[in-house]
Amino acid sequence: MQNSFQKLDPVNWDTEDSPYGEEMEMYRQTVRTYFEREVEPRYREFEEKGVPRNVWRKAGEYGILGATIPEEYDGPGANRMSIMVAAEELGYAPSGATAGSFIGTDICTNFLVEFGTEEQKRKYFPGILSGEVIQAMAMTEAESGSDAFAARTTAVRDGDDYVINGSKIYISNGSKADLIFACVKTDPSQRAKGMSIILVEGDTPGLTRRRMITQGYKGGDTGELYFDDVRVPVSNLLGEENKAASVFVNTVALDRLQIVARSIGAVQRAFEMTLEHCQNRKLFGQRLIDFQNTQFVLAEMEIEIRVYRAFYNSLLRKVADDTITDAESSMAKVWLCELEFRVLDQCVQLWGGQAWMDDHPISRMFTAARVQRMFAGASELMKATIARRYV
Structure with missing residues (x-):
């Protein structure tokens, strides 16, 4: 009789109920290709003078900037999910740990889309799309x-x-x-x-x-x-x-969730890299993966990441329906950014001395993870936002 249990692929994170849809998954592949071809080979150059403008222009050529700009302004006219996809890929790319917020500031485009005057849109949209206009x-x-x-x-x-x-x-x-x-x-x-x-x-x-x-x-x-x-x-x-508060109200949750999206991209990539390392690293005549402790640590990491993804996906659906609350986005920001740091710390431990070296991707990703708990509102502020509902 055939075994009814199917072997789980521990690095296949996508689920059938993914909220993104086919169009956004195609966009994801474009963003990932851009990072692999244009950013990964050059990230060390960025440390002295930042991300060069020609790297921004390349992002424009790939069509990954200004994704929410409407078609009437020669933009892609994509929905706000594009911001989350780009953030995930920024986290998934090891070079993102050096490039910083980089294309993540494209969220500013939403302010212009929703509140900009016709003159402002006509003036700035072309440069945003081409990568000539960097926003902050x-x-x-x-x-x-x-x-x-x-x-x-x-x-x-x-x-x-x-x-x-x-x-x-x-x-x-x-x-x-x-x-x-x-x-x-x-x-x-x-x-x-x-x-x-x-x-x-x-x-x-x-x-x-x-x-x-x-x-x-x-x-x-x-x-x-x-x-x-x-x-x-x-x-x-x-x-x-x-009226700045009214400008921010529709984007606050989105900004928090793009930080969260970056976290999930980073932990998934870190897990994949660490799993492969454990499968190949020899220690005392055995592979590192053959030690029960290694298996337990990896299992715990995968469980947390999959729960992380399920919670995140549920919030993405609320973003799509415009029903997400401040408390929910704050919960995600606290828990998921804390998880990123914890997972990266475990990855460093399994890599050992290699991950203590600054030129190792896991080392840079671990260091970068620390700021996530402060970006877009510190964890303490998020907890205060959640707790306001209790009094």
Whole structure:
């Protein structure tokens, strides 16, 4: 009688109920091919000067930038799932641990799609699609951290211009961005009710910046920005004045989940690499995989990753239906980013001394995983968001 049990392929993560669909899986293959051909061979170059502009332009040639730009603006017109797919592949590519947020800041495109004026869309969409216009969201300040609405950078109306003064720090792609979405106080007497988003082009007089050297994501173009009487036209206002909170409300959960998506890409790739290593590494005359402890560790990792994927997929469906809540995206951000760090730590242990070397992919992925618990809202802030429902 034929055995009714089917051998499980431990690196086949896709399930029949995947929420992405065929179109997005085709997009995934394009993004993965781009990383394999254009980024992986060059990632070491990024550490000194960041991601070169020709690498961005290559992303444009592959058609993976500005995926949510509507067809009427010569964009792909893809749904928001494209952001999650690109984030997964950014995590899945070992070079992503060096490239930093990189194409992840393409989420800014959604702000323009939903709130941009016709003039703003016509002006910036072509460059976003081609990779000529690198975007950055400038929210964080040295004194505000996760509390973005406590920002002190101001924009004062002066005739037909805004005059911006202040600074931003830890800004992904900030040292190189051509289009900066500056979150500023237009009514300092208020908190969230006094915030606005103003578009600032990278070559605007009075804007200076410096590239910051980070613990992980060393090629990530993280920057500190200084606004010294930076004058931009009032037409650069994105959405309504003092309404930044309403601009963010539809994107907050999406931003958290793209961090989570990156985590799941990273843990799946790390597990695959570590499993292959254990199957080939010889120790005391045996393969590393032949030791029961190794089998148990790998089994525990796979269980957690599969549960991780199931929870993540359930939230993707809510994103598609526009029913996801702040609490749910916060839960994902806490649990799944914590899991990424834990899994990468176990992978380092199984690789041994090799993974202590900076030039090893697992080493870089482990270091990069640490920041995920701070990105897009620290774990502590996420827990506070969840707990608000209890009181």
